[in-house]
Amino acid sequence: MEEDKHSLKERKVITIGIVSELTxxxxxxxxxxxxxxxxxxxxxxxxSRKFSFSDVExxxxxxxxxxxxxxTHEIRREMAKKKKGVTEKEVRNRxxxxxxxxxxGDPKM
Amino acid sequence: MEEDKHSLKERKVITIGIVSELTxxxxxxxxxxxxxxxxxxxxxxxxSRKFSFSDVExxxxxxxxxxxxxxTHEIRREMAKKKKGVTEKEVRNRxxxxxxxxxxGDPKM
DNA sequence: CGTGTAAGGAATTCTGACACG
DNA sequence: CGTGTAAGGAATTCTGACACG
Numbered sequence: 001m002e003e004d005k006h007s008l009k010e011r012k013v014i015t016i017g018i019v020s021e022l023t024x025x026x027x028x029x030x031x032x033x034x035x036x037x038x039x040x041x042x043x044x045x046x047x048s049r050k051f052s053f054s055d056v057e058x059x060x061x062x063x064x065x066x067x068x069x070x071x072t073h074e075i076r077r078e079m080a081k082k083k084k085g086v087t088e089k090e091v092r093n094r095x096x097x098x099x100x101x102x103x104x105g106d107p108k109m
Numbered sequence: 110m111e112e113d114k115h116s117l118k119e120r121k122v123i124t125i126g127i128v129s130e131l132t133x134x135x136x137x138x139x140x141x142x143x144x145x146x147x148x149x150x151x152x153x154x155x156x157s158r159k160f161s162f163s164d165v166e167x168x169x170x171x172x173x174x175x176x177x178x179x180x181t182h183e184i185r186r187e188m189a190k191k192k193k194g195v196t197e198k199e200v201r202n203r204x205x206x207x208x209x210x211x212x213x214g215d216p217k218m
Numbered sequence: 219c220g221t222g223t224a225a226g227g228a229a230t231t232c233t234g235a236c237a238c239g
Numbered sequence: 240c241g242t243g244t245a246a247g248g249a250a251t252t253c254t255g256a257c258a259c260g
Contacts, residue, residue: 008117008162013127017230018159022122027231028242036241046250048231050127053117071240126251136252137221145220155229157252180219 012042012050019051023059030059036072038062038079121151121159128160132168139168145181147171147188 016027023030033039034049039058041049058079065075125136132139142148143158148167150158167188174184 011162013123013131013162015124015127015230018122018124018153026242028244031232032241044127044250046231047233048250053120053122066241124251135221137223140253141220153229155252156254157229175220 009053012052012055014051014053014056016041016049016051019056019059022056023063025059025063033059033062033072036076038072038075118162121161121164123160123162123165125150125158125160128165128168131165132172134168134172142168142171142181146185147181 014022016030019025019030020027030039031049034041039051039055039062041051041055044050062075065078066072070078123131125139128134128139129136139148140158143150148160148164148171150160150164153159171184174187175181179187
């Protein structure tokens with residue numbers, strides 16, 4: 001569940017131009033949101049940004065927040081909270097698996 | 110199930126350079142396999158090819174076949190058969206859903 | 219048949235900066 | 240603060256073709 005680095009959704013394979021088409025944002029805006037630490041594209045050999053479908057989703061949420069007048073540092077905080085929530089959920093999940101394993105053997109999850 | 114045009118796997122968003130990295134094939138090879146009708150990338154506004162994750166998978170299968178010495182027109186035929194098989198499977202699936210619906214109401218699949 | 223390569227052009231992407239505000 | 244833009248350079252992508260075989 002935590003090793004999603006290789007799921008289709010998380011793989012960084014989309015160039016900024018296509019992300020721009022997909023989100024309706026300008027490349028300038030996308031680069032700026034990276035500068036503000038809202039998204040974290042990988043870099044290609046020659047330094048080109050590569051985004052995932054997940055990044056595209058995040059960008060659309062960002063676009064909504066921006067339209068609502070929320071500032072980037074606020075969005076940054078909100079996202080940090082949300083991410084933390086997921087992490088805690090994963091921790092609980094892991095603990096639960098451990099208990100189940102202890103009781104019934106490997107649950108193969 | 111048949112409206113997969115918009116699933117992550119089918120969306121054409123990857124440029125040829127990244128497909129090259131992902132598959133280990135040269136851009137020349139990828140373009141050639143398109144010429145031989147083995148893959149069907151979409152085109153960006155200015156004519157750049159855009160591939161899906163599904164295309165990447167197909168290309169890896171093609172790479173294997175080529176290594177085995179299978180010629181492109183043979184691969185083309187094999188793929189036509191496989192595609193037809195999937196279609197028939199989908200037809201059966203649709204018919205089955207119809208029957209279930211008639212018996213028990215909408216199965217919400 | 220399948221793939222490499224040089225050719226020439228068009229479009230992309232990158233960074234740092236100035237502008238407005 | 241968020242975004243547009245012109246600047247200059249580097250890397251990408253495209254097509255049609257010649258080469259080898």
